[in-house]
Amino acid sequence: MKKSKMRSEASSSSNNSNRKGETVVGDCGTCRSSCGYCKSSGRTSITHGLWAYSVTVDDYQDLLDRGWRRSGSFLYKPDMERTCCPSYTIRLRASDFAPSKEQRRVSRRMQSVVYIPRFLDGTVDVEKKSVELIKDPSTSNCNKVSSSVENNSLSHNNEENNKEEEILQFLSGQIDNAVQLCIVRGQFLSGIQLPKASVKKVSQAKRKLLVEGMENLLYTSNIAFQLAATLNRAQLAEKDVQQIRVFGQSIEDTGPSPKIIAAKLASSLIQLAETSGLSIRACNGHLNFYSAMKQASLDEDVHIGTVSKESAKTCESKGGCLKNSSEHPQAKRHKLQIRLKRSSFDPQEFELYRRYQIKVHNDKPDQVTETSYRRFLVDSPLVFVPPSGDDTVPPCGFGSFHQQYLIDDRLVAVGVIDILPRCLSSKYLFWDPDYAFLSLGKYSALQEISWVKENQTHCPTLQYYYLGYYIHSCRKMRYKAAYHPSELLCPLRYQWVPYDIARPLLDRKPYVVLSDFASLQNESSPCISENVMGCQHDDIGQGDSNDVRMDYDYDDEMLDPESESDDDEPDTETSCQTVGVEDGDISNIVIRGQGTRVRYKDIQRVFGPIQRRSLESQLRKYMKVVGAELSERMVYALGSYL
Structure with a gap:
């Protein structure tokens, strides 16, 4: 088979032929690391890892919907049955969002101290706001906050x-x-x-x-x-x-x-x-x-x-x-700017990140390096898709971005996000500890939800807000469920289940096959089988939320790839992970080696029996964690096999 024909066959599997680029990943296999959530002493966090050389936004969207996340160019998916803290992908349909009383209060608090011209995707949309914080009590309208906001979807008419x-x-x-x-x-x-x-x-x-x-x-x-x-x-x-x-x-x-x-x-x-x-x-x-x-x-x-x-x-x-040591004779109005920019290294952002990690997360100064920051929050394998001028791509395009929040031209927060065909995926937020009183974590989430709703007119498929992983056994992460009505991804069948249905079961066990439980809601029997519940330890708990959406920074030095043989494969009769998982043919996986793109079936004969057995075992595990469709669409970097 000619190389040109093989490349054409591989590229024909792309999810959207109008978007250039391809997804190329190397399989890191099963990895162990210390857990950033339960702070266990051992390497109890178990994930499957992929190193992404490049990823199209369509493929990454589908990976998110199978429980994957990224830390820089490292893609990871928890081994839900074995890891210490099972992590469920959580999302919210932006148009259905019902802000709580506390979330409305956070929005009003910000509006009470700033007026907000917003800078998004290179254009300026000025929302003029006049603020009169506290009037003189001798006037008839004393102690009332008056505001006028144009086109702010988060504002509510206050009685x-x-x-x-x-x-x-x-x-x-x-x-x-x-x-x-x-x-x-x-x-x-x-x-x-x-x-x-x-x-x-x-x-x-x-x-x-x-x-x-x-x-x-x-x-x-x-x-x-x-x-x-x-x-x-x-x-x-x-x-x-x-x-x-x-x-x-x-x-x-x-x-x-x-x-x-x-x-x-x-x-x-x-x-x-x-x-x-x-x-x-x-x-x-x-x-x-x-x-x-x-x-x-x-x-x-x-x-x-x-x-x-x-x-x-x-x-x-x-x-x-x-x-008080600080008194001001007149209320001071502050200006908030929100700027969306392509992911790139910014010294000012790094200095803010460094202060945040040291003061909020108690990192040691020598741990917060420019290299680790770049690897965690700047590097991205996503192939940028520029705006197309039609209703398929938002004005900013698709890809990885940093959303900057500035008060009076001072950088106070940065949200690291991915904008994808169906969602805005929030990856991380860091903020100025001096501005903690503004609850910038909550406020940025409200702004990101608002951004999704506003950009649905440009891209109708853009409907969801992804908050990363929800870890019910870690109280520090439970704040994500406060963005209502959210839903969790079933770790087995990859169906979305309302959080209100999932929560009672998660109160009992950390690992749950959510789709099975959802199907039982219409049955009269209150009994839930252990096959549905899964087998894990009790709720370990953590401290209260500090408004930080924190996806763990996987450090290369912390990852410990496991050496698994065929004997380590779970028993198909006893492991619920194999139930309902779609079948696929590894011979259709696209292999990259020595500059070529070929299906495995076309090159399997070049391997000896031992090499073939080892490679096919690895390909089966790879297909299991990414799914049959994606495994045939993405390019598998073969590494040392060729």
Whole structure:
């Protein structure tokens, strides 16, 4: 057979003849590594790996729909029955997305501190937004947020009667973030349940009872008193009973006082003061929020309650009122820009990534290198497809991209994404730790969902948002299911199953054949067989989500290829992995060797018996993990066999 004819036969299997390029992969076989999720001490993460020399966007889309992901140019798929943390591909139909109350709050929070001209695929779509954060309480429309947003699909028409509650919830969330920051800094005890903050509006009647000049006091919180009581109880509980009694009397509490706690929280809320224009001060243990329209006198003390001028002066002499170090007389408006660019190395992005990994994930500085960053988040095997001018490709094209988020021209976050024929696949996000209060992880996910919906007009097949892997046994990854209504990929039959159906089963076992369970929903028997459940360990658990979509960075040095013989093949009568898997003929696999593209059936005779047996065993495993259709469409790099 002539080489030209063979190449033509291989290329004819392409999913879309209008898109140039081909998929060429080398088989890495089964690999073991340490797990980035359960942090097990051994190499308990078991995957099948492929090294991708090039991948068309159509082939990678189909690989995603068979449970594959990529880390740079390394493609990997968990061995769901054997790996420590079974990982299910999770996706969301963008048009069906129903944002939760918390997700709407994150969007409003961002809109309250910035106006948003968005830069996407080289064009500018300016969404002008006027923001009036907190008005002077003497006006008729005090304490209301007014905004005007054009063409923002994430904005919701806020009822006037709900705006006050939204502000209170926002401020309460910011105080909770400040408490967590104090815990990280070691200022508060860790490992105990602390109360949540509650912020109240100061009524005009209350303001009239305060000292003169305090009319701009808007909100207050007494969280410092609750925290002081909780921390004191926790400290006493840690002491031995014999040590807390001296001559029959209890030792006085040595924990922080409400005044000290309020001062620490006010100090931690400097960033909020800078972005919102509020003045934040700690006064006699109360955390007070003032309108920036009219500044309070700094030598007067204010706390909530019926306070006379005389008691206020007494408090002043004792130094009860602590001023926040940052006050701004006027609310400052910030500009957010979102730019989409082709995946490439950017020194500014690398510096942000380095800070993020060290401060958020506690990586050692010598671990965060330019080489590892390039390999993880810059290198991509995807063949770029430029816009075609029709309704088959979005204006930015298909391929790998970095979506940059800039506030006042400062890079604060970067989302690494793949844009494919049927989805936007989110790979990783890193952000500036100084802007953690904006919940950039949640906000970027909302923006990516919005991007999919907006670009369906350019590319109707682009309908889904892929969030990577969902690991039910890792609490850190469960936040992905909050983007509702999501669905999980069955690891055996590659059917999509609603998360609400899958969750009860995943609560019992980490590995589940989801399609079997879904088919049982219409049956009357509540019994679920072990063949459906799979056999794995109990839920191992992890910490709470930190809003980071984290697909594990597979380091070449951590991968340990297994040496498997034919005797290691699972028993077809007992392994549920073989049930329902489509059959294929390895003789149709396209082989690359010495510059040629040929079907295996046309070259199998050139191998000796031992080589042929070894190669055919490898080809069968390869076909099993990628599927018969893809194995005949992609090019298999033969490596040392030719």
